[in-house]
Amino acid sequence: VTRSLPMTLPENYGLAFYLQGMAPINNLEFKLVDAGGDNVWWYNQRNFEFPVEWSKIGIKKRHISFAWGPTNDRELKSFNRIEIIIASATGGKGFIVLDDLTFQKLEPVGAALPQPIATATTSADENHRVEMAIDGDIANQWRSAPASEAQEVVLDLGSVQEFGGLVIDWDQKDYARSFQVLTCSNHDAWDSVYQVTASKGGRSYIPLKEAEARYIKLRLTASARGQGYGIGNIAVKEIAFSAAPEAVYYEMAKDLPRGMLPKYFYQEQSYWTISGVNNDQREALINEEGMVEVDKSSFSIEPFVTCQYPAIVHGESDNQPKLPAMERQFYTWHDVARQQSLEQDELPIPSVTWNHPEWQMNVRVFSAGEPEQSSLYLTYHLKNISDHDLEGCLHLAIRPFQVNPPWQFLNWPGGVSKIKAIRRQGQEIVVNDAKRVIMVTPCDGFGAATFDQGDITTSLAEGSLPAQESVRDHLGYASAALAYKYELRPGQSKRIDVIVPFYDQFHGELPISAKAIERIHRQVRNFWIDKIQTVEFKLPKLHSLSPGDLSSTHAAMSISPEKLIRTVHSNLAYILINRDGAGIQPGSRSYERSWIRDGSLTSAALLRLGVIDEVRDFLDWYSSFQFANGKVPCVVDLRGPDPVPENDSHGQLIFALRQYYLFSHDRDFL
Template identity: 40%
Template sequence: MRGARTWSLLALLAVMQVIGSGAAFADRVVLDDFADLAGWTAIASEGTHVWIARESDETGTGMRIGFDLNIGGGWVIVRKSFSLTLPENYAFSFRLRGETRPNNFEFKLVDPRGKNVWWRNQRDCVFPREWQRMTIRKSRLDFAWGPAGGGEPKQVGAIEFAISAGEGGSGSIWLGDLGFEAREPAGQDGVAPEAQASTFLPGHEPPLMLDQDGATAWKSAPLPREQWAMVDFHRNREYGGLVIDWDPDDYAVAFEVQVSSDGSAWTTAYRTATGHGGRDYIYMPDAESRFIRLAMQRSSRGRGYGIVALAVKPFEFSASANQFFGAIAQDAPAGTYPKYLYGKQTYWTEVGVEGDDKQAILNEEGMLEVEKGAFSIEPFLYTDGGLVTWSAARTEQSLEDGYLPIPSVTWRHNRLGLRVTAFATGEAGRSTLFARYRVENHGDDGEPVQLFLAIRPFQVNPPWQSLNMSGGVTHIQEMRFDGRTVWVNRDKAVVSITSPDHFGAGTFEEGSVTQFLVRGKVPPQTDVSDPFGFASGALQYNFYLEPRAHAEVDVAVPFHDAHVAAAGLGSDGNAAWVAERHEEARRHWQNVLDRVEIALPPSA
């Protein structure tokens, strides 16, 4: 599995804007150069503030939008009337930069009656600090609301830019050089793409990499060392990425994905020097070109290259991180990704202390999101029968004593059981989350068992349940293990109170951690940095369980002041101490909830 190892996600998006910039067949029309702000108006929701101003720098003139948002759902809108008739295919473009927290950024087309709206809504947008050109293609616009109920816009009466609260706060964004261009009609024209290559062996011609037949493949000659394979669509085409299935023996260790609209000027969209073969998922949001070329620089054995299948994916493939990982999950073994990435609903409950502004959530499969919007800890078991996931187990959910807000999830799989219990203790503003994992052998024979606690960039909250934020996939840029604590993104600590046998992590490019877990091991590294933002890792605990025996593992995640709190947990932590915290939480909730008694007469 690969991502953009040498590109940050923001840089990759900028590159893809460049890739699509050569697709127009008509001259670009400047709608507003912001020499003045005539016609622009600004409005804000109650409790928020907005202002606009014309500002210039060495790159030109733009409109500054200053704002102060509420965290709980505030928004601001700037708007100007235009009169445009839209062709069959088109794109709007503008320059953008910002100095603000991640917030939702919306580009809207409003019909002349002001009743129907189409938009491109980029949730939790990380605004570039330097000017970047953004392109909004017709295919990226969705119907937002209005009596039309759907369809495509034909006439534009106004254009709006909106910022709504993600993380909220105050800040500014700048817009410049707003323009419009007609484009070649999108979609397939009935002409099949053509595959070419620098060399090939008889019986392994280039078109075989496009036939999606696992029994055929393109294979190059052994020399030269650097070779290429190319796809020609015969016209510009929009797409969202690639899925490459390499030859099991002869694959590219170092290669680039290059794109071009004319076959002469090439842009590198992706590169790696640490390829591992297998299947590569190449994330290419908003890509558009006529040619895609794989420039292969070093092979695994020095005997050339082979590609079993090369699939060019539609733009929906990388329209969002959730869609990207959803596509990957469909190819993966059942249960190795969160339930919602398979399109299935999952239910959850909150875990926390009274009055605290931070809580965790535990879902019905035992997946624990350690804080709103953050990563999750997911349990897996491994036995001689292979990896046991939530999909293979029978699951049950319960509350402590039947009513206390200390939830548990129980798995049953053949002779094995797993119980996950989550609770929090401490004062508001200084609380800590605890998770207890009890592995049980219900059989009559002893059995070796491994418990893996995977730390991955997935929330418990599904993408379709947006609580003033985007659910689903989140980000992990860094992971580091110091022998007891896994530090995630430097400031979040997962403290293994039970000493683990191993910890390992890897970048997205090196493969999901579950690709290692299915082989009963963790990745080899203990310190990783992933510029793509989707690193994953796992703690490993090895047990030999006698008949009817069990083993327990405890972890803690401080909600606040992780560096201070983690040090304290390290000095006191043991199973008995965690059991005391568990009982402390139980007594607390009993005192809170057992205050009301209802006495009924015998005749009731």
């Protein structure tokens, strides 16, 4: 949709329009184009969920960035027209309706939010005034009158301000089980912007994306003990607090013990590898900590281990006997030494092992099945390597996090992946009313939590599971966990198997035994051995080097021939798994596109490794996207061929065709 609207822009501004529709998730692009049509600024909302009801889409100056064009001055000072575009992410079809486009000049953005002024319905006494809830010291508390059930706390920011949400520290006992957050700009018309119905107290994180108001009201409607409310601190957060789905978790990572959240919430990269079947379009990821992303842009399953250790509790006097008790220890990826491996050091069957002085936990993943009917198999082994009995619980947490980090954003943005609903249904866990987690090994317990009840790991660390087995979350940040109890003598181990179908149905027989899974595992292993061990390598033997020879070149040459061969074999498997159908592509997530440049060079490598059919299929498929005028597209993805010119794409295709002929002598194909 294009509208001509020439405009010179003030120092700060905002645009808005209303939108509703029935459409699948795709990219919503808002573009501002200059008079020549060459320079474009945009606000690109990837994987946008189109609202069924009328919703206001607000766009501020800070949202708009330079997209492309020849200009050297990338600051947007004026534009000639507006374009609103739906760009394919998941594809499909539908419709949207737009209305009421507005432009508003805004005041310059202030340096920081002002200190609010607080008022409350009641205060218990002079030592617990409402001002104490905003002084930044959680030891100083506001407490309401103990007899009143409904209370209100109002914050006045002095003028209309933009902010990103709230962080509320509650009294340990007298917290609000249910409350509302309301905002307004004139103290008359209050809008309800957030509602919590089953809080557990502690610290509440309230993300309010693009909030704008002068007044913020907390309406407290149910106290935990019916004896009023206590608040240690209310912090009004800057816009960045909720600017992206990951933003609130960055804040939580500062408060939670390290290891409770994935590494990228600590701004650290975690390495990962892939699991999938040949010729399929679905793949899983497992990172170096043992967290498994079960499908593209999907949720993850992550292990946590609780151990019970004997402790001594003293009686009230020395004459009383000492009573045995148990101390609980909760372990995350941060608390253990970790080791990663591939089966036979080269097959695409990865494992991650947690090593603790008294126990060892291993997670292995592999994928099996025909293309478009495949499934992911996860096997966990927990072994007692100590000289005494161990007991505790292995938890498998299901959380709205991808393995792919948020800074990987091309095509499939990483980071948070929404879980709007999760429930137990017999021996299955159903996520978002679609994706199934099949418990081959029945669990000993299952619990789910909304975001407002805290991440599931906070319950696990406390030694409990939420009582509810089904939740829906208004933010899409629900989490849950399967519990598997263990009692292991020295040398004993416990095995847990889980299957996640990549597609709607599991194409196999249920129930399935561990023995049957191992039979499937052997079939997968043998397939990949035959698929990647296609040529014989003859390399010179490794000679020992003197200290004076340890230059970078010599160091590279000092890798054993066996390791070099295994590296080649592994990467051949990764190339085949990363393919979507016939399309050769360099990755499964951010680089899930088929470039003719990459495809031609990869094809040359595959041919030298004896892989012929897959190269022919790729060339046959890619050639079908050649334009009517003979132009060869630089890249093809879900949206089809990209019209952006790449002047050597023709030569790259011809190079690949010639390479194929040299190794196949297939004149009929040419």
